[in-house]
Amino acid sequence: MTVQWAKWPSRITAVAIAIAAAYLLIFGPRPDSYHRADGSKIRGRLVVSFWESWTGFEARAMEGVVNRFNRSQSKIYVHVVEMSNPITKSLISIAGGDPPDIMALWSQPMGQFMANNALVPLTPLVRSGVVRRGSFPGWIWRLCAPHGVLLTLPATPETNALFWNKILFARAGLNPNKPPRSIKQLDQMAARLTVFGRDGRIKQAGFLPNQPDWWTAQWSVWFGNQLYDHHTRYFNIDTPQAIAAYRWYASWPKKLGRNRLKLFESGFGQFASANNPFMDGKVAMVMQGTYFVQFIQRYNKQLIGHYGVAPFPTATGSPRSANWGDCDMWGIPRGARHVKAAMKVLAFFIQQRNIEFLNEKQFKASPLLKISHQFYKKNRNPFIHEFQREMTSPGIQTNPANPMVARVNTEILLAASRVWGGESVAATFRHAQDMVDRWQRDERGLDLRAQMHKPQ
């Protein structure tokens, strides 16, 4: 009898677990039918998975285009997954054999994708006339179709410009409507705009070449350097122009005081915040991209109407002779399950009205050469004409489709940080060039071996 009673607790526990399990099976959580991005047909529609990297208002703009597509037909449903660092995740998913159907990428990793044959050529879109070479400015076409084969489609392009704070210009006795045209003028104006406190601390800087440090590896472009030779596939890191650029770069901590500058910069807030050094008046001039206008409108409305945008000064003083361009792009990774459906989606995305909708909502310029009047009318970026004009600027350079780009950029950044710390510019960049040359020799040797390993 006592034995029977002793069994009761375990029986009750077993029954309770069974009831709980049954409840979970019947009423428990299950994936939303549309969120099952496994490619099976759901509610009669094929699910195409799309991994993209935008957040906030930029993501909402992309969702707007996706919603347009999902409403436009009843056979395909695009499921958007917003994520950080989609490049690494996509590469791993391709290696693992389970990539998305469409992925977002930009110029820097393009070379790695190309070298590893990781993207499906979009030749059908060219053959069917959806896109053609003449649809885009030359530099955008080169980005999307390295070596002539279209691998990606452009989504939102960006070029850089000088943003200057007119209030601080007027306060320093400078003409608020006359930005610098040459690097020399930039230096002179920056000196007048820099303000020190009684304790010797920097209160306001005219300009800082490391704020933000997103283009540190590209500074030589504005000094006339051709960073990459497309014919010889050679990275030019220690040319006289590059040395001049980084001598200029290294002059800033010398002029302002290395430790004073560190202390001053440690007070800067995040880029996308009201404490952005340009937005809260700590730095009077910055180099930024098209999208920055939207961030100013979002985080510091008081600055609206009190800042200007102009081509960034060059060493020669001739505007539009140099710029750095990049572009968010869409591609279909190798191993995608629904290539045909993904092509249809991309063909929809690249339609003029959709691409203009996306860029207008993101305050950016269109990657297409053909622009509607509506685009200019609807775009709330007051400098959209300037940015759109810059799209066809002859001096735009971009990251080449070379798998070494990420490594080379890291090496230049490291060299830049050394010269910022006081090391010799010529010796540091000579060393960086030697390193890159050696990697390139190794890479070419491997290329040749890979060719030999290819089945005939």
Added chain:
Amino acid sequence: MSANSRITWRQQLIGLAFASPFIVGVALLLVIPLSLSFYYSFCHYTMLTPPIWVGTKNYTQLLSDHAFLRSLFNTCLFSVISVPLALAWSFLLALLLNAPNRLRNVYRTIVFLPSLLPLVATAVIWRWMLSPMHGPVNFFLQFPCHWVGGILSQIALAFHASPATVHTLRHLKPPLWLADGKWAMTTIILLSLWGVGQTVIIFLAGLDDVPLELYESAALDGAMGWRRLRYVTLPMLTPVIFFNLVIGIIASWQIFDLPYVMTHGGPGRATLFYSMYLFEAGFQQLRMGAACAMAWVQLIIILLLTTIAFWSARKWVHYR
């Protein structure tokens, strides 16, 4: 005899069947990945294209890779300083927390709590705390720095130091912590002491395990205070110290999250650690072959250090 051996054979089979989930798991998740990574370490491999055999090139190239050598040096430095420092700090805390006190459990909880926090959250909080401009640490350090700097500059004047030295001392400022290449490593080492809670708990368990009669005997012999600690507590704790030392060495060679979130390896490469560079080479530069070679070098270094620790343990670890 034959019946016995049959039973044994059958029992062995049953035993193997029960152990099979573990055996299959180890084979799938350890043996095969390890073997593959060893093979890839001799290949040029990007994960997306078939590996190309390059012999020992990945290993020889490491010797001329400045970033690799810097990460190796940084990790060695971190390990050499942080492991003994963490051991000493944890031991000291454990001694304090072992002292009879009404609030002892509260103090123990306070010391243990930081090790429960995710490392990323800890890193983000400390990054703000150590901000030279807005961080509370430098805010509170300003006054002592000014005060100490004043005294030191007077002493320097008395010793006829150069005007530059006197000026530097007079304007002594709190460090720039993570923004300064000279201070960044020190900051990471100091912050690694923040999460010593688990080591402290192990030391506390060890302290509880020291037989009271040994203390009584020592007291009868007139040993108190430092002598009691030196000749009773420390020898009895050597197995615990050894355990913490081995775990500390392994953990120090795997440090990743804290510097990755706080400095991303910078300024320059001042805080680039081994695991960070391995991750960068493998998953950002797609040099998986080189990353595999680095992982094997790391494994060999850890094995070597652990072997040395075990070999030396024979001389200083006392088991009861």
